[in-house]
Amino acid sequence: MVLATVAACITVAPVASAADATREYQVKAAYVFNFANFAELPAAAFAAASAPFEICAVGKSKWGTALDETVRNEQVGGHPMRVVYDPPAARVRSCHILIVGADVDEVGLLEAVKGAPVLTVGESADFLPRGGILRFVLEQGRVRFDVNAKAAAAAGISLNARLLQVAREVQQ
Amino acid sequence: MTGDRMLHMMRAVTLRVVLVAVSVSLPASLAAQGSGVATYKSMPLEDLGNIIVTSVSKEPAEISQTPAAIYVLTHDDLARSGATSVADALRLVPGVEVARIDTSRNWVVGIRGFGDQFSKSVLVLIDGRTAYTPLWAGVHWPIQDTLLEDVERIEVIRGPGGTIWGANAENGVINIITRKASDTHGIYASAATGTVEHAIAGVRVGGGNGRGLDYRAYIKGINRAPQFHTDGREFDTWASGQAGMRIDWTRGRDQLTVQGDAYKSKLGESVEVSTYAPPARFLVDDPVDLSGANVVAKWHRTLPNRADVTVRSYVDHTYRLGTDFGERRTTIDVDAVHHWFPAPRHEMVWGAGARTSPSKIIQTYSFSNFDPHEETLNIFSAFAQDAATLVEKRLVATVGVKLEHNSYTGAEVQPSARVMWTPSDNATVWGGVTRAVRVPSRVDEDITVESLFQVTPSVIYGAIVGNRELESERVLGTEVGYRALLRPALYLDVAAFHNDYDNIVDLGKPESRTQTTDGLTYLAVRFPWTNSISGTTRGFEVAPKWQPADRLELRGSYSFIDLQLPPTPPPSTPSTLPTLKATPSHQVVGQAMITLPHGLQVDPVYRYVSSRASQNIPPYHTADVRVAFDMGKGLALAVSGQNLLQAHHAEWLRAPGPAVEIKRSVYVRLIWKR
Numbered sequence: 087m088v089l090a091t092v093a094a095c096i097t098v099a100p101v102a103s104a105a106d107a108t109r110e111y112q113v114k115a116a117y118v119f120n121f122a123n124f125a126e127l128p129a130a131a132f133a134a135a136s137a138p139f140e141i142c143a144v145g146k147s148k149w150g151t152a153l154d155e156t157v158r159n160e161q162v163g164g165h166p167m168r169v170v171y172d173p174p175a176a177r178v179r180s181c182h183i184l185i186v187g188a189d190v191d192e193v194g195l196l197e198a199v200k201g202a203p204v205l206t207v208g209e210s211a212d213f214l215p216r217g218g219i220l221r222f223v224l225e226q227g228r229v230r231f232d233v234n235a236k237a238a239a240a241a242g243i244s245l246n247a248r249l250l251q252v253a254r255e256v257q258q
Numbered sequence: 259m260t261g262d263r264m265l266h267m268m269r270a271v272t273l274r275v276v277l278v279a280v281s282v283s284l285p286a287s288l289a290a291q292g293s294g295v296a297t298y299k300s301m302p303l304e305d306l307g308n309i310i311v312t313s314v315s316k317e318p319a320e321i322s323q324t325p326a327a328i329y330v331l332t333h334d335d336l337a338r339s340g341a342t343s344v345a346d347a348l349r350l351v352p353g354v355e356v357a358r359i360d361t362s363r364n365w366v367v368g369i370r371g372f373g374d375q376f377s378k379s380v381l382v383l384i385d386g387r388t389a390y391t392p393l394w395a396g397v398h399w400p401i402q403d404t405l406l407e408d409v410e411r412i413e414v415i416r417g418p419g420g421t422i423w424g425a426n427a428e429n430g431v432i433n434i435i436t437r438k439a440s441d442t443h444g445i446y447a448s449a450a451t452g453t454v455e456h457a458i459a460g461v462r463v464g465g466g467n468g469r470g471l472d473y474r475a476y477i478k479g480i481n482r483a484p485q486f487h488t489d490g491r492e493f494d495t496w497a498s499g500q501a502g503m504r505i506d507w508t509r510g511r512d513q514l515t516v517q518g519d520a521y522k523s524k525l526g527e528s529v530e531v532s533t534y535a536p537p538a539r540f541l542v543d544d545p546v547d548l549s550g551a552n553v554v555a556k557w558h559r560t561l562p563n564r565a566d567v568t569v570r571s572y573v574d575h576t577y578r579l580g581t582d583f584g585e586r587r588t589t590i591d592v593d594a595v596h597h598w599f600p601a602p603r604h605e606m607v608w609g610a611g612a613r614t615s616p617s618k619i620i621q622t623y624s625f626s627n628f629d630p631h632e633e634t635l636n637i638f639s640a641f642a643q644d645a646a647t648l649v650e651k652r653l654v655a656t657v658g659v660k661l662e663h664n665s666y667t668g669a670e671v672q673p674s675a676r677v678m679w680t681p682s683d684n685a686t687v688w689g690g691v692t693r694a695v696r697v698p699s700r701v702d703e704d705i706t707v708e709s710l711f712q713v714t715p716s717v718i719y720g721a722i723v724g725n726r727e728l729e730s731e732r733v734l735g736t737e738v739g740y741r742a743l744l745r746p747a748l749y750l751d752v753a754a755f756h757n758d759y760d761n762i763v764d765l766g767k768p769e770s771r772t773q774t775t776d777g778l779t780y781l782a783v784r785f786p787w788t789n790s791i792s793g794t795t796r797g798f799e800v801a802p803k804w805q806p807a808d809r810l811e812l813r814g815s816y817s818f819i820d821l822q823l824p825p826t827p828p829p830s831t832p833s834t835l836p837t838l839k840a841t842p843s844h845q846v847v848g849q850a851m852i853t854l855p856h857g858l859q860v861d862p863v864y865r866y867v868s869s870r871a872s873q874n875i876p877p878y879h880t881a882d883v884r885v886a887f888d889m890g891k892g893l894a895l896a897v898s899g900q901n902l903l904q905a906h907h908a909e910w911l912r913a914p915g916p917a918v919e920i921k922r923s924v925y926v927r928l929i930w931k932r
Contacts, residue, residue, distance in 0.1 A: 108311070109294070109309070109311045110311040112294050112295050112298055113298050113306055113309050113311050115295065115298070115299075116295070116298035116299045116301065116306055117303075117306055119299055120303045120306070124303070152294075152295055155295040155296075156295050156298075156299050191560065191562075191564065193510060193511045193560050194562075197510065211438050211440065211441060212438070212440070212508060212513065214440055214468075215438075215440045215466070215470045215471075215472060215506065215508035215513075216470065216508050216510075217469075217470070223441075224311070226334055226853075227310045227311060227334075227853070228307055228308060228309060228310060228311060229306065229307065229309070229311055230307050234468055235468060236467075236468035236469055237468070248303065249303070252303050252304055252307065254307075255443055255444070257440075257443065257466055257468045258468055
């Protein structure tokens, strides 16, 4: 039986995250800020022209204050950016970016936002095969990301060519 | 019979029988570059991927929360080690002893003692497939290969792992996990050439449809040159070819994985052969033919409430034909595991499995035989384990038991109890008591191997004979450990153990009888395997990791073991004790990983292994260095030097003949990725 199972079973919940976000999550927050700017969501994704651009983060928080600090006083297409932590399940379809932690039920979340114009960002190895759009990956100590272009198209989101160029891999 | 002569003969026989034979996420406060959030946000998107965010050895978070002595080699660690095989990469793991006998014979890989060419107490899994042969209850590393580029990580658990992993994890478990097919898209091609590694080439192609179906296929070839022989018999050549594939299909909550490998190898071997007509004994240097194939299918379903279920099945076929004998074996295994949360504060894993492994011996000479030629090993097992959180985030107790029924020794019970205390967010203290077993193998049960001892005045052959009454070897292991992030960039892992063993197999009192083979009537002095040795091992491992700067990571380990075994009998009595006692008491590893600008990596390793006194192998210091350079456009060049501090040194004695010495070697590798 694989260790993953075992580790899961002889493991307590991870200890509380340090008050500071790690540098890894500060860089990921900067990426999320860029994703918001380089992805074009359909107008229907917003209830009003001045409605907020909601970045939802689900899962045990490793973000500290990194996300809040990164998007503070920022806006995208006239929509002020806002961070929402662990929104209720009924609300995730109205998120604009949904960040799915590695420790949550990503299958359930991806099903919940299926067909909605939500830019999903994940961290687990299965995130793209399961229909997620962007996935962070650590490579040689650096943060990179992969793109599932089909999933983006299915959500009605168009990704800027520059984003696709920077991606480690774009799955067509 | 004179003592020395008899000993030499029996050693030769024994050996022939054998035949066959956490990183640490750095808090932002430590960040040297920029002022964090504001800096990163203002950087061009293209530059974010150049910031080093953590040590290249980042361990999965769950590792630091496992109540066992665990060490992980990541994909990057493997690449930077310069190792060209999994076994050689394991030299970097604390508590693990690795010795190379020569180029083509099996590696000696032991955990916390009892390393041997035929190590019997370490369980190795590759993507859940048991890489272990019931022929001699060990792992034949040369046939358990894959494209190293596709290995995601190697988890090494020191200590008895009986509860979850079943029998034969008496001293530890090595878990090799390959990358998901979605992580290996594109083309990877690598070619290496060097002084011992004459040629290693591999190509992998992967892709996916973006809707949950991903695949890869690879092909690999190896040609290795002999090591240094003081007697000039350079029999240890290596030529092999292997191909494999993996398909992952993800749909909603279900994942299906099908993977497989097929290989064909010719590995150099030197065997001492005895004949009866006429009575003679001589060496035959002739390669062993090895081939095989395996297919693994796995279904995984994610259930509500963080539960999941996994069903896995595999078929593994192996074929071996050497001078001394051959074997054909097919193992079929199926197991299922359910992981769930039956109540608040309880996390449970339980499962069951069945395995059947029919084997057929091919006899090549009269001197060595297995009786019966055909035999099937059947194993049924079930286990359950519960992790109870006694104090939220601070104290967890885990109890488990595995029940197994095998066709050699019947029912085996292997219980385990562990506790993990997390006094602060940065430290873990754990302890455990485990009972584990190693069940007998075909070599223990069924073998007869004779060796000519004298011709005049009367003809005498010595023999090792299997014993169908053998019981399992047993260990009761007690362990404690401490892991802590002492400073933001300094991580320390310490573990200590005390293992009590019973029923270790040795050669028992001989009985003599007159018998006739190939028309020759002679006296046979027959030594049966018996469960006669009890002993204790105790020791500790200290393994710090320190990242003093973004571009520099330092690692080290010191491993100590003290073996308390019965005195070695006088040379007139053949025994397994000299091999059991061969484990070096002290091992030191020092490693630096230096990441320079422009894709330049410099990775030196220093290693010290103390003497193997029972084999007269002296201690040695040596060093490896890898320098890699990223040339852009997907091309990378690496130069690796191994065993650099001397022209050659011995690591293990394998009679007959003097120990083969492992050479200083250098190879150059060109990698292309697209």
